[in-house]
Amino acid sequence: MAKEELKIGEISKPRFEFRSFGRCFCDAAKRMARLSVPVPEKVWERHSTETYIVSRTNDVNNTKIRDGKMDIKTFVQAVDGLEQWNPLMKGEFPISAQVLKNEVFPAFKVEGMPELSKNEYTLEEFLQMIDEHPDLQAVTVEKCRYGYMVNDTICETGDVYINGAMVHTINSESTEIEDIKKTIADCGLDGVENINYLQAIKRVIGMINKPLAN
Numbered sequence: 001m002a003k004e005e006l007k008i009g010e011i012s013k014p015r016f017e018f019r020s021f022g023r024c025f026c027d028a029a030k031r032m033a034r035l036s037v038p039v040p041e042k043v044w045e046r047h048s049t050e051t052y053i054v055s056r057t058n059d060v061n062n063t064k065i066r067d068g069k070m071d072i073k074t075f076v077q078a079v080d081g082l083e084q085w086n087p088l089m090k091g092e093f094p095i096s097a098q099v100l101k102n103e104v105f106p107a108f109k110v111e112g113m114p115e116l117s118k119n120e121y122t123l124e125e126f127l128q129m130i131d132e133h134p135d136l137q138a139v140t141v142e143k144c145r146y147g148y149m150v151n152d153t154i155c156e157t158g159d160v161y162i163n164g165a166m167v168h169t170i171n172s173e174s175t176e177i178e179d180i181k182k183t184i185a186d187c188g189l190d191g192v193e194n195i196n197y198l199q200a201i202k203r204v205i206g207m208i209n210k211p212l213a214n
């Protein structure tokens with residue numbers, strides 16, 4: 001069966017991903033840029049500000065909010081050290097109390113469901129509930145990402161500010177595991193820990209006592 005052709009910025013079937021975070025991936029980033037085929041100008045450099053909701057008791061559901069829209073992805077499996085995530089839900093603010101009760105808060109896997117006395121809630125009201133819960137925290141994540149394509153895998157390097165603390169990230173993702181593994185090797189990233197956004201944020205804010213990749 002022919003491989004699916006991946007296109008940056010377009011939705012495909014669920015991909016596997018390698019990503020890492022640390023202080024410097026300078027050599028790997030240079031190799032990634034030189035190995036890349038030409039990519040659309042719209043992905044040369046992208047900026048965004050997002051809010052991630054992290055939970056002390058959950059490492060399998062990744063929740064982020066951007067432009068008033070909520071996106072929750074759930075961990076599916078790890079194969080050869082690469083992670084696969086699928087969409088769990090998408091929502092938009094104002095958001096209904098029913099969605100918060102039945103989908104959003106269960107994804108956080110915490111005890112102590114907030115009392116919901118209204119039919120719907122604004123983003124500000126939702127973040128207030130997060131702020132008041134002892135096991136939840138809203139974290140501001142600002143991203144500056146640079147897109148590439150190496151070995152038919154969608155790649156990027158980036159500067160990421162987690163509550164103002166800057167770290168660097170590098171990644172390769174595809175539906176084809178062997179293509180990612182080749183990209184990791186070609187960019188000199190063999191042996192570098194695979195760290196997803198949820199784990200990186202928890203490490204930076206001290207919710208997990210573990211360093212980043214370097």
